[in-house]
Every structure is written in structure tokens, then in C-alpha cells.
Amino acid sequence: MSNTESTICALASSIGKGGIGVVRVSGPLSQSIAKKMLGFVPKPRYAHYGSFFDQDTIEVDQGIALFFPGPNSFTGEDVLEFQGHGGISVMRSLLESAIALGAQAAEPGEFSKRAFLNGKMDLVQAEAVADIIDASSEQASRSALRSLTGVFSKQVNALTRSIIDLRIFVEATIDFSDEEIDFLQSEQVKEKVQAIKAEIEQILHSATQGAILREGLNVAIAGKPNAGKSSLLNALTRRSSAIVTDIAGTTRDVLRETIHIDGMPLNIIDTAGLHESEDVVEKEGIKRARDAIANADVVLMVYDAQDQAPDFSLLPEDIKYKNLLIIKNKIDLTNETIGKTKVNRKIQLSICAKDVQGIDLLRQELSDIAGFDSSAEGVVLARKRHIIALEESLVSIDNALMQLDGGAIELMAEDLRHSSQSMASITGEFSSDDLLGEIFSSFCIGK
Numbered sequence: 001m002s003n004t005e006s007t008i009c010a011l012a013s014s015i016g017k018g019g020i021g022v023v024r025v026s027g028p029l030s031q032s033i034a035k036k037m038l039g040f041v042p043k044p045r046y047a048h049y050g051s052f053f054d055q056d057t058i059e060v061d062q063g064i065a066l067f068f069p070g071p072n073s074f075t076g077e078d079v080l081e082f083q084g085h086g087g088i089s090v091m092r093s094l095l096e097s098a099i100a101l102g103a104q105a106a107e108p109g110e111f112s113k114r115a116f117l118n119g120k121m122d123l124v125q126a127e128a129v130a131d132i133i134d135a136s137s138e139q140a141s142r143s144a145l146r147s148l149t150g151v152f153s154k155q156v157n158a159l160t161r162s163i164i165d166l167r168i169f170v171e172a173t174i175d176f177s178d179e180e181i182d183f184l185q186s187e188q189v190k191e192k193v194q195a196i197k198a199e200i201e202q203i204l205h206s207a208t209q210g211a212i213l214r215e216g217l218n219v220a221i222a223g224k225p226n227a228g229k230s231s232l233l234n235a236l237t238r239r240s241s242a243i244v245t246d247i248a249g250t251t252r253d254v255l256r257e258t259i260h261i262d263g264m265p266l267n268i269i270d271t272a273g274l275h276e277s278e279d280v281v282e283k284e285g286i287k288r289a290r291d292a293i294a295n296a297d298v299v300l301m302v303y304d305a306q307d308q309a310p311d312f313s314l315l316p317e318d319i320k321y322k323n324l325l326i327i328k329n330k331i332d333l334t335n336e337t338i339g340k341t342k343v344n345r346k347i348q349l350s351i352c353a354k355d356v357q358g359i360d361l362l363r364q365e366l367s368d369i370a371g372f373d374s375s376a377e378g379v380v381l382a383r384k385r386h387i388i389a390l391e392e393s394l395v396s397i398d399n400a401l402m403q404l405d406g407g408a409i410e411l412m413a414e415d416l417r418h419s420s421q422s423m424a425s426i427t428g429e430f431s432s433d434d435l436l437g438e439i440f441s442s443f444c445i446g447k
Contacts, residue, residue, distance in 0.1 A: 005027075005028060006027055006104055007025065007026065007027025007028055007029035007030060007033070007102060007103040007104070008025070008026055008027055008103060008104055008105070008106035008107075008110055008111070008114075009023060009024065009025045009026075009095060009098040009099065009103040009104070009105065009106060010023070010024055010095075010105065010106035010110075010111070011023055011024075011091055011095065012024040012081070012111075013086060016086075016088065017086060017087060017088060018086030019085070019086055020063075020083060020084070020085070020086050021083075021084055021085065021086035021087065021090065021091045022081055022082065022083050022084075023081070023082045023084075023091060023094045023095055023098065024079065024080075024081050024111065025079065025080040025081070025082075025098055025103055026073075026074075026075045026077045026078070026079045026080075026106075026111060026114060027077050027078065027103065028077070028078065029101065029102045029103060030067070030077070030078035030079060030080040031067075031078060031080075032101070032102070033080060033098055033101045033102070033103060034065070034067060034080050036053070036055065036057075036097075036101055037052055037053050037054070037055075037082070037094075037097055037098070037101070038050060038051075038052065038053070038065050039051075039053070041067060042065050042066065042067035042080075043067070044067055044068065044069050044072075045066070045067075045068060046066075046067075047064045047065075047066060048064065048065045048066075049062070049063070049064055050062065050065065052065075052082055052084055052094060053097075054093055054094075054096070054097040054100075055097045055100040055101055060090060060093040060094065060097070061082075061084040061085055061090045061093070061094070062084070062085075063082060063083050063084035063085065064083040064084075065080070065081065065082055065083070066080070066081040066083070067079070067080050067081075068080075068081075070118075071118065071120075073120075074111065074115055074120065075111055075114040075115045075118060075120065076114065076115060076118030076119065076120045077114060077118065082094050109126075112126045112129050113126070116428060122150075122153050122427040122428050123426070123427050123428030124152050124153045124156070124386070124426060124427050124428075125150060125153060126428075127383060128145070152207075152382070153427050155203055156203070156423055156426050156427055157427060159196065159199050159200065159203065159423060160420050160423040160424055162192075162196055162199075163196060163393075163397075163416055163419050163420040163423065164416075164420050166189075166192055166193065166196070166416060167413055167416035167417060167420065169189075170409060170412055170413045170416060171413050173409060189404065190401070190404060193397060193400055193401050193404065194401070196397055197394065197397045197398070197401070200390060200393055200394045200397060201394065203390060204387070204390040204391065204394065206382075207382035207386050207387055207390055208371070208382070208387060209371075210382035211382045211383065211384060211386070211387055212264055212370050212371070213263065213264060213265070214382065214383065215265075215383075215384070216258065216264065216265030216266055216267050217264070217265075217266050217267065217297045217298060217366065217369070217370045218267045218269065218295065218296045218297045218298070219266055219267065219268050219269065219296060219297065219298045219299075219300060219366065220269045220271060220292045220293045220295075220296035220298070220299050220300070221233060221268065221269065221270050221271060221300045221302060222271055222289065222293050222299055222300065222301055222302065222314070222315060223301060223302035223303055223310070223314075223327075224303065224304075224311065224314065225272075226304070227302045227303050227304050227329060228302055228304070228329040228330055228353045228354065229270055229271065229302050230255075230270055231329075231353035231354045232270075232300070232302060232327065232329065232351075232353040233255065233257060233268055233270040234353075235353045235354075235356045235359045236257075236259055236266075236268055236359060236362070236363070237257045237259055237268065238259075255269070255270040256268070256269050256270075257270075261363050261366065261367050262367065264367065264370060266366060269292045269296065271285075271288070271289030271292050271293065272285035272286050272288065272289045290316055293315065293316055294316050296322065297322070297323065297370075298322070298323040298324075298325065298366065298369055299315070299322055299323070299324050299325070300325050300327050300362075301315065301324060301325065301326050301327060302327040302329050303326070303327070303328060303329065304329060304330050304333075305328050305329060305330045305331045305333060305334040305336060305350070306330065306333055306334060309343075310326055323369050324346055325346070325347055325348075325349065325362075325365060325366075325369075326343055326346050326347065326348040326349070327348075327349055327351060327362070328348055328349065328350045328351070329351055329352065329353050330352060330353075330354070331350050331351065331352050331357075331358075332352045332354070332355060332357075336350055337350065338350055338351060338352075338357055338358040338361060340361060340365075347365065349361055349362055349365065385425075385426075386426050389422045389423065389425050389426050390422070390423075390426070392418075392419075392422040393418075393419045393420075393422035393423050394419075396415045396416070396418040396419035396422065397415070397416075397419050399411075399415040400412045400415035400416050400419065403415060
């Protein structure tokens with residue numbers, strides 16, 4: 001159970017005006033707060049229509065009240081909900097009344113954190129609550145729902161159990177080395193480890209697809225002034241997101257837009273033209289451009305087809321470690337055709353952003369770089385920490401195979417232990433308090 005005896009409250013609906021607003025209360029004081037603000041404790045899991053009162057028994061609203069006694073609630077504690085009119089003043093009054101009666105304002109993600117601590121859901125499912133709220137596409141929403149319903153957790157738990165069972169066998173061999181236990185000499189054990197490795201790789205592929213679906217790809221558009229970067233942004237977003245003129249240096253700040261390619265989100269970042277400038281505003285814009293390029297997953301180096309080649313010296317030094325696409329723009333001025341070639345081992349696409357020619361070719365190339373498979377089934381919305389944990393588990397399994405081949409049974413057992421711990425950290429069976437704090441701090445207040 002949760003190690004706290006406090007009662008928390010928060011607005012569980014969107015901030016601002018709305019037809020309906022929801023205030024949620026969770027903790028041991030829920031029933032006493034209900035008696036004061038409703039005049040009675042609602043029958044469990046029934047919708048009661050009536051008046052809402054403040055701590056001084058002054059009526060502030062009318063609406064529906066719901067009560068869910070623990071442990072049969074979202075948090076595993078007594079939970080009370082006020083569903084009233086979504087006015088800012090009304091919601092504030094209800095929150096202030098609950099606080100005056102002993103509740104305290106909830107921290108971000110505290111309701112979901114209590115649900116996790118009280119065993120109502122595992123860490124993956126708790127994260128999926130936030131992911132469903134943040135989902136920017138139908139595919140992302142469905143993938144998050146698969147995580148929430150436990151699909152991802154069941155896969156991880158089954159695999160963790162397989163690793164632990166194998167580790168038990170290995171340690172039994174160590175403990176009873178005088179007995180005639182020679183299973184480690186057989187191919188069966190190696191086959192078991194290889195089967196576990198294959199399962200981790202399969203889950204890792206699905207999780208990687210889910211991470212792309214959740215976080216998207218950051219794509220920075222870079223190049224000299226007047227190379228057509230803003231026209232490219234407009235062509236990709238299919239609307240006039242950026243101002244386009246023949247005057248060099250029109251874009252002086254970083255513009256961000258999100259598009260979707262077969263359900264995969266791409267965060268397109270238009271940057272100021274890269275060049276030497278003494279103008280204070282331009283210099284700040286160029287600095288921000290370089291920062292955006294440095295943090296991007298993919299950089300589109302745009303240059304005018306009338307120039308002989310792109311000027312790579314404008315880009316940061318570490319650009320060689322990034323995915324770089326060369327965009328030869330304005331081919332209408334040189335009477336060239338849309339196409340794909342290679343320049344210095346980098347892919348170059350010849351396009352005309354102004355006339356939206358070659359954009360489909362670019363969209364496909366970005367999809368290929370991301371490695372996103374829109375037809376993949378069973379994709380779950382994963383986070384970077386899931387990917388890291390799966391990769392660490394896979395490394396440990398590879399090490400276990402190596403130790404098995406070398407006959408180092410004790411080291412193999414240790415590698416299997418590390419592998420199972422990495423897997424268990426995904427669902428929260430093996431997680432530090434620091435990790436939990438970091439995860440739930442990114443949630444919205446009412447969750």
C-alpha cells in the first residue's frame with residue numbers, strides 16, 4: 001500500500017472554461033470531505049445529483065458526485081469526484097474547500113503514482129495513462145491503450161520469468177556441482193538462452209516502433225538565407241506556416257510544426273539562415289538555429305540548385321554523427337527533374353519546395369530513416385527508458401551466451417541476474433525512488 005496517509009485533490013479536467021469540470025479527491029479524508037461538501041457520503045459507484053457546498057456550507061455549484069471506496073478505485077484509496085460546471089471560479093472554490101477540509105494539492109502524476117504504489121497498475125500502465133492523454137494520432141492512442149491494458153507488461157513479465165527460471169537452473173548447478181547435473185553441457189540450455197534473446201529482440205523492435213510513434217522525429221531544416229527553407233516547411237506542413245519572401249533573412253527565429261507520415265509524428269523545425277552577421281537579432285536567430293540543428297535527429301541541408309554545392313562548413317562540427325539529407329531546392333530554375341542521388345555518400349533529393357514537387361519523395365525518405373513500419377501489428381507506445389532497459393537486458397543475455405560457451409557458470413548466472421533486473425525495471429518491480437519521481441513528475445496535475 002501507499003506509504004502516505006495524506007489526502008490529495010486536483011482538477012482532473014482541462015484548465016479553463018468548459019461545460020463540465022471535475023475535481024478529484026483521494027485519500028482517507030475523502031468521506032469526511034464528502035459529508036461536509038455534499039451533506040452525505042455517496043453510495044459507492046452511483047452518480048448522485050445535488051448541491052456542492054464549501055467549507056462554510058455555502059452552496060457553490062450543482063452537479064454529480066461519485067464515490068469509489070478503496071481498494072476498488074483508480075488509486076486504491078477512497079476516491080471522491082465532483083463533476084460540476086466547468087467555470088474557473090467554481091472549480092477554484094471546490095478545490096479550496098477540499099484543501100480547507102484537510103486535503104492537500106496533488107503533485108503532477110500523484111494519482112497515478114498512488115495507483116502504482118498501491119498495486120492497481122504497473123509502471124508501464126501508469127505511463128500509458130499520460131501517453132493516451134498526449135497521443136497526437138489515432139495510431140499513437142491505440143498503441144498507448146495496448147500498454148494501458150497490460151499487453152506490453154504481460155510480454156515483459158513473461159520474458160522476465162523465463163530469464164529468472166533459467167537463472168535458477170544455472171544457480172542450482174553451481175550449488176549442486178557434485179551431483180550429476182550436466183544440463184549446461186547440453187544444447188538445450190543454449191537454445192533456451194537464444195530463444196530468450198530472440199524474444200527480447202522482438203519486443204525491442206515493437207518498443208522502438210512505439211517510441212518513434214510517441215516521441216516522433218526531430219527534423220531541422222538548415223541552410224543559407226533564401227535557400228527555400230521556409231518554403232520547404234510550408235510544403236511539408238501543407239499550409240503557410242512560415243512567411244516566404246524573396247528577401248534573404250526573413251526567418252529570424254526557430255519555427256516548429258508537427259506533421260504525421262502514416263501515423264508517425266515528425267517535428268519539423270525551420271531555422272534562420274546560416275551566415276556571418278553583425279545584426280544582433282540575426283546573430284541570436286543563428287545561435288538558436290545551431291542549437292536546433294545540434295539537437296535534431298535528422299538535418300535537412302537545403303541549398304539553391306543554382307549553387308554548385310551545399311556549404312557544409314555552415315553546419316556544426318558534430319553533424320557527421322547525424323542523419324543528414326541534402327536537399328537541392330529550386331530545380332525549376334535549372335530545369336532539372338525530381339530525383340534521388342548520392343553526394344559524398346549522403347543522399348541528395350532534388351526538389352522544388354515552392355511548387356511542392358518532390359515532397360512525397362522526401363516524406364518517404366524521412367520515414368525510412370526513422371525505421372517506422374506503419375503496418376506493424378501489436379505496437380505498444382514505449383518510452384526511451386524502456387528501450388534502454390531492453391537494450392541492457394539484451395547485452396546481458398549476449399554476455400550470458402559467451403560465458404556459457406566458455407564454461408563460466410557463475411558469471412553466466414550473474415549476467416542472467418542483470419538481464420532480469422533490467423527487464424523488471426520496465427514494469428517497476430525493480431525501480432529506484434529517483435526513477436519514480438522523474439517519471440511521474442512529467443504527468444499532468446490531475447493524473
